[in-house]
Amino acid sequence: GAGVSQSPRYKVAKRGQDVALRCDPISGHVSLFWYQQALGQGPEFLTYFQNEAQLDKSGLPSDRFFAERPEGSVSTLKIQRTQQEDSAVYLCASSPTSGGFTDTQYFGPGTRLTVL
Amino acid sequence: AQSVTQLGSHVSVSEGALVLLRCNYSSSVPPYLFWYVQYPNQGLQLLLKYTSAATLVKGINGFEAEFKKSETSFHLTKPSAHMSDAAEYFCAVSGATGTASKLTFGTGTRLQVTL
Numbered sequence: 001g002a003g004v005s006q007s008p009r010y011k012v013a014k015r016g017q018d019v020a021l022r023c024d025p026i027s028g029h030v031s032l033f034w035y036q037q038a039l040g041q042g043p044e045f046l047t048y049f050q051n052e053a054q055l056d057k058s059g060l061p062s063d064r065f066f067a068e069r070p071e072g073s074v075s076t077l078k079i080q081r082t083q084q085e086d087s088a089v090y091l092c093a094s095s096p097t098s099g100g101f102t103d104t105q106y107f108g109p110g111t112r113l114t115v116l
Numbered sequence: 117a118q119s120v121t122q123l124g125s126h127v128s129v130s131e132g133a134l135v136l137l138r139c140n141y142s143s144s145v146p147p148y149l150f151w152y153v154q155y156p157n158q159g160l161q162l163l164l165k166y167t168s169a170a171t172l173v174k175g176i177n178g179f180e181a182e183f184k185k186s187e188t189s190f191h192l193t194k195p196s197a198h199m200s201d202a203a204e205y206f207c208a209v210s211g212a213t214g215t216a217s218k219l220t221f222g223t224g225t226r227l228q229v230t231l
Contacts, residue, residue: 040223041224043160065222093159102165102167106159108154108159
């Protein structure tokens, strides 16, 4: 079956522009995560949804970052007034269950954001 | 708070040689540990996970890892490296404060396999 898909795969933005990154999770998956992966680093947690509810946004680095999942399926990560330090790969992951310690997360290929 | 440390950002082995990628964890509660692999321009793929059912965990592609509480380690091994194993490998722990399944990753180890 289809895995997690993300679009666009690559995005170049000028500093100060707003961007929107889309994630299509595996159909029927309850949990959805966003991670940020800076160059040469491991992914870092940004936010977590259980269906349409955003239960954890502790990793969002500033109020310029906003995520939503209005119908409990597709999610969008929006970054306002992008800065150079926002340049990273943004990974989306989904999981079939509602957030247990041992859940397997299925990752998408990521969106590489470059802010000039 | 839970965390993992991966020793060695780059590891190079010859094809057919043993692969050993190191991961040590820090946790105040029993940890749940994962190894993920990332191929270029692809998402992370789960290799294996420790869920406390057995200390020796077997995963895909011939990889395995052993949970050693006394050493706070969860090293990844494969008896014989193949060229297709060249990739970035990440150790991760779940159960950080807040969301139970939120993963905290190490900085990764890039595995190079030479002829």
